[in-house]
Amino acid sequence: MSGSGAFVRAYGTAPTNCGKAITGEAAPIQETGATLNGKANPKGQAVTECFFEYGTSETYGQTASCAESSGGIGTGTDPVPVHAVVGGLTAGTVYHFRLVVGTASGTESGSDATFKTLGPPAISEDHTASATDTEASVRALVNPEGLTTSYHFEYGLDATYGKSTQEIGIGSDRSEHPALATLRGLLPGTTYHWRIVAANSSDTTEGEDHTLTTYRTFVAETGCPNEEFRTAASALLPDCRAYEMVSPVDKNGSDIAAGLANLGDPGGQIQSTPEGDKITYTSRTSFGDQPNFSGVNQYLAGREDGEGWSSHGIHPAPVPNTLFGLAREFMAFSPDLCSAWLGDGSTPPLKEDGQKGLPNIYRRDNCGEPPGALETLTAIPPELPLPPGTPPNYLDNKSVQGVSDDSRHAVFAAVAALTPEAPTSANAQVYDHFGGANHLVSILPGGLASASANAVGSGGCNLDHAVSTDGSRVYWTANFVANTCTGEIYLRQHPEQGKVGEECSEPAKACTIAVSTGSSAFFWTASADGSKALYSEGEKLFEFEEESQSSHLVAEKVKGVAGASDDLSRIYFVSSKALTGAQQNSEGDEAKTGEPNLYLDEAGTKTFVARLVEGDVGKTEPDSNVLAYSIVEQESYQRPTRVTPDGAHLAFESQARLTGFDNRDIESGKASVEVFSYEVGGELRCVSCIPSGARPSAARLLTPYHLPWLVELEPPNVQAAAWIPTWEHPLRASNVLSDDGGRLFFNSNDKLLPRDTNGTMDVYEWEAPGEGKCTSKSPSFQASSGGCLYLISSGESPFESEFWEATPDGDDVFFTTASSLLPQDPGLIDLYDARVDGGFPQPIVKAPCEGEACQSPPPPPNDPTPASAAYSGPGNEKKAKLRCAKGKRLVFRAGNPRCLVKKHKGAGKKQRANRNRRAAR
Numbered sequence: 001m002s003g004s005g006a007f008v009r010a011y012g013t014a015p016t017n018c019g020k021a022i023t024g025e026a027a028p029i030q031e032t033g034a035t036l037n038g039k040a041n042p043k044g045q046a047v048t049e050c051f052f053e054y055g056t057s058e059t060y061g062q063t064a065s066c067a068e069s070s071g072g073i074g075t076g077t078d079p080v081p082v083h084a085v086v087g088g089l090t091a092g093t094v095y096h097f098r099l100v101v102g103t104a105s106g107t108e109s110g111s112d113a114t115f116k117t118l119g120p121p122a123i124s125e126d127h128t129a130s131a132t133d134t135e136a137s138v139r140a141l142v143n144p145e146g147l148t149t150s151y152h153f154e155y156g157l158d159a160t161y162g163k164s165t166q167e168i169g170i171g172s173d174r175s176e177h178p179a180l181a182t183l184r185g186l187l188p189g190t191t192y193h194w195r196i197v198a199a200n201s202s203d204t205t206e207g208e209d210h211t212l213t214t215y216r217t218f219v220a221e222t223g224c225p226n227e228e229f230r231t232a233a234s235a236l237l238p239d240c241r242a243y244e245m246v247s248p249v250d251k252n253g254s255d256i257a258a259g260l261a262n263l264g265d266p267g268g269q270i271q272s273t274p275e276g277d278k279i280t281y282t283s284r285t286s287f288g289d290q291p292n293f294s295g296v297n298q299y300l301a302g303r304e305d306g307e308g309w310s311s312h313g314i315h316p317a318p319v320p321n322t323l324f325g326l327a328r329e330f331m332a333f334s335p336d337l338c339s340a341w342l343g344d345g346s347t348p349p350l351k352e353d354g355q356k357g358l359p360n361i362y363r364r365d366n367c368g369e370p371p372g373a374l375e376t377l378t379a380i381p382p383e384l385p386l387p388p389g390t391p392p393n394y395l396d397n398k399s400v401q402g403v404s405d406d407s408r409h410a411v412f413a414a415v416a417a418l419t420p421e422a423p424t425s426a427n428a429q430v431y432d433h434f435g436g437a438n439h440l441v442s443i444l445p446g447g448l449a450s451a452s453a454n455a456v457g458s459g460g461c462n463l464d465h466a467v468s469t470d471g472s473r474v475y476w477t478a479n480f481v482a483n484t485c486t487g488e489i490y491l492r493q494h495p496e497q498g499k500v501g502e503e504c505s506e507p508a509k510a511c512t513i514a515v516s517t518g519s520s521a522f523f524w525t526a527s528a529d530g531s532k533a534l535y536s537e538g539e540k541l542f543e544f545e546e547e548s549q550s551s552h553l554v555a556e557k558v559k560g561v562a563g564a565s566d567d568l569s570r571i572y573f574v575s576s577k578a579l580t581g582a583q584q585n586s587e588g589d590e591a592k593t594g595e596p597n598l599y600l601d602e603a604g605t606k607t608f609v610a611r612l613v614e615g616d617v618g619k620t621e622p623d624s625n626v627l628a629y630s631i632v633e634q635e636s637y638q639r640p641t642r643v644t645p646d647g648a649h650l651a652f653e654s655q656a657r658l659t660g661f662d663n664r665d666i667e668s669g670k671a672s673v674e675v676f677s678y679e680v681g682g683e684l685r686c687v688s689c690i691p692s693g694a695r696p697s698a699a700r701l702l703t704p705y706h707l708p709w710l711v712e713l714e715p716p717n718v719q720a721a722a723w724i725p726t727w728e729h730p731l732r733a734s735n736v737l738s739d740d741g742g743r744l745f746f747n748s749n750d751k752l753l754p755r756d757t758n759g760t761m762d763v764y765e766w767e768a769p770g771e772g773k774c775t776s777k778s779p780s781f782q783a784s785s786g787g788c789l790y791l792i793s794s795g796e797s798p799f800e801s802e803f804w805e806a807t808p809d810g811d812d813v814f815f816t817t818a819s820s821l822l823p824q825d826p827g828l829i830d831l832y833d834a835r836v837d838g839g840f841p842q843p844i845v846k847a848p849c850e851g852e853a854c855q856s857p858p859p860p861p862n863d864p865t866p867a868s869a870a871y872s873g874p875g876n877e878k879k880a881k882l883r884c885a886k887g888k889r890l891v892f893r894a895g896n897p898r899c900l901v902k903k904h905k906g907a908g909k910k911q912r913a914n915r916n917r918r919a920a921r
Helices: 232-236 907-919
Strands: 021-029 034-040 047-055 062-065 080-086 094-103 106-109 113-116 122-131 136-143 149-156 168-171 177-183 191-199 204-206 210-213 241-245 278-283 297-304 308-313 329-333 339-344 360-365 373-376 400-403 410-414 429-434 437-440 473-481 486-493 511-514 521-526 532-537 540-545 550-555 558-564 570-575 597-602 605-611 641-643 649-654 674-679 684-686 743-748 762-767 787-791 802-806 812-817 830-836 888-893 896-901
Touching (some): 047 080, 062 080, 122 210, 136 149, 136 210, 149 177, 177 191, 232 241, 241 308, 329 400, 339 400, 429 473, 473 521, 486 532, 521 558, 532 558, 540 558, 540 570, 550 597, 558 641, 570 641, 605 674, 674 743, 743 802
Antiparallel strands (some): 021 034, 136 177, 149 168, 241 830, 278 297, 297 308, 329 339, 360 373, 400 410, 410 429, 532 540, 888 896
16 A cells, blocks of 8 residues: 555465466467477475466366476576477467476466467458449458468359459568458449458468449439429439528528537427428528527528528517526427417517516417517416516426417416416426417316426427327326426316316316326327327336226336337337247347347237347447437437338337448447338338448437537447437427338438548438339339438538438428538538429529729618518529628639638638538537
8 A cells, every 4th residue: 555654464484386387478389389488486496397288278188398307497586487399289279378387385377378370361350341333342351370471352243253353462470461452343233242362371261251232323313394403413313303492592601500509408490391391490690580699590481482492580589688597499380380489588578468577488470461470378367477586497498398280279387377276386387378378287187286396298308299289188297207207197188178167077078087007107109189198107118098098008128119100009119028039020130138129019919120239228338428319218309210100110220230231330340320210011121221231431429419519528429320310309300201101311421322422421311112213123222221222412512411301201301511502502501402393493693793894882771771670581592692601702613603712811720610610510
């Protein structure tokens, strides 16, 4: 114990057995023999025996006497080198050995050591590195094992090969050497067998048989009805898609970016209408008619046939002295985007009937004439004011917890008594805003209001279908525990009636029904009509039926729910119990007890889907405590799963090797996240695995909805070759999977197609045969995934492109990119729509004046109209007024405008800083 002043005192005679036999190294080593070395310490006594034990395991089995005699070793107290020469060994074999020394005081055995005899070359890490339509790159590691070695690759249409690369020598040491070759002259769309063969004087080593598949030759679609708009980059899109620029050309020099305002807080919403003619999106910087907001600025973009896209800011105009807390965040949108619900902490309130000096919830009418009218949800009658001392956080950024499709119902939670029958406790109550008034929802069976903490569904964790699509049913939790999102679950029928007399006396009257039996139940989801619900208590998963007012057990040892159909007839969940016996999935795998098994339940019949790894279901990496994703995470922000409305298709991501594809990163060798699709009665497919069979090139997966300007406390150390977004908000998830399951969109850090050349993230689409123009004969069809693989972004952006949203049919795909996909795009990060049969006439941009034709611009008016009163930002427009961002200049190349960095002192430094900021995403 250094520095402590303590000491240890030992009594007795000095030991003589310790350190007598010291095993050394084996050298030199030959193919069939070796010299074993060690040191013998007589410890002052004559050595009675000295020999080496050796063999192919630690049981040894053979001995060889030391070449040194007892007299030669002597009786000293220092170690003396000894050795033995052994022969008759097998080439290329690992042997164990140790030294044994005996004296009058006893025999001692040294520690175990190993050596490998010289022998045939050793081959490892043989894999396909890349492929195109006519060539492929293959790699391996070769160890000469101490003899002069050379290698070559053999390849052909079957396992007899028939073709060979040239022989290449790699020396005679005992280290691994990279072996690589490019196989040229291959046929497009063809599967080849290949292997590496290495040889030396000892023997020849043949690597395993591998297959690779070349790409079919890409052919751009023609004959589309929108052919005139499918020019430049659009001409390469599938299904007669064409690019449309959604965000405006003039964005005040800002990029379009989505992300969290705070951890677990989306800060804004990204959602399109089912028809794809409107989308709401966010930007960090304000532009156009959007008042400047320090958080995330919300926009609503609309599309006009033949005209283009125009964007309008929809945040209310700012007022002085905004309270700290709820800071003007949008919480929900109706499916048609005509209604938007937001919280606002401004004082005075935005409307006279709002709470004075406190935050309020409003519904914004986005489709009125004119748009922007507000309805106050937190208004109360003058005779029922909120008591003094009500905290500003009586609302939060997740207060709106469900809305009906027709916008007539808006269910929210507030720590306030907003109706006469609501308790005045310091706990949240649940209300339904209907018909211009609030109605208490958190009423217990028997008609008493719940005085405990209450939430819709499982609060900020899960809200999927907690409010039925027509608003007639609300699942809510009493005695709600915020850190676990659990409590006692109830169903409130006809919530718009509030508290009524003789509840439940007839079907048309408001009624509360107990759903769970325990006090720690977690709400997962409900059917769209609210007639059924899925919840768990501990590790047991239950399904509740309104008609019978009872629950039945779905499964035990459940880790969580991955998703379900809209009617709950199909439920996907993960259990550590082997529920299907020896039943195998499409890959020949079966469930195992103690492992995360993914199942499908159909009316009690269980189907084994896949065996996942712990990293898919909530286990963090050893060197990180930050969760990147979890298929069964209770917090929906971290759940990367989608299920079609009928439940026939499931999309998810996993680090497991589920389909036989080698998903180890080509550099680190670490298992990488890939995107999978499962079809009921069909196959499990890896839609993001490289079609050629090459190993992926992965990148670190950031926490969901991470913004580049936020500090990442500790990034999760998870490698992802491809990924799908987690749920953006507990109320909804983006449409990465079309309603019929025929289209699946995902982000790929890897190059999946030859024309993806930018080396950074791009947006891809997998399409099933029969969907769009995909057939098994299509140039883009990939046998490995059973569908067509398309590049949606250009594959040429200098920064990452990212999927944002799609319509339920997949005809519109919204994504961000720094590529200038249309001539009017000045080069910042913009929001685009790759639309089936889309496209607009290109805007006409006037060339700048020259010489005497130039005149100074007129002076601004004395009383200019504020921008927020008149401007709407156009995307595709007939006449675009192009303005470059600060630090850039307008130039024309081949008649097209471009913004280039000005060449002046400091410009390069700023450009590098911007590049680093974006690269950090």
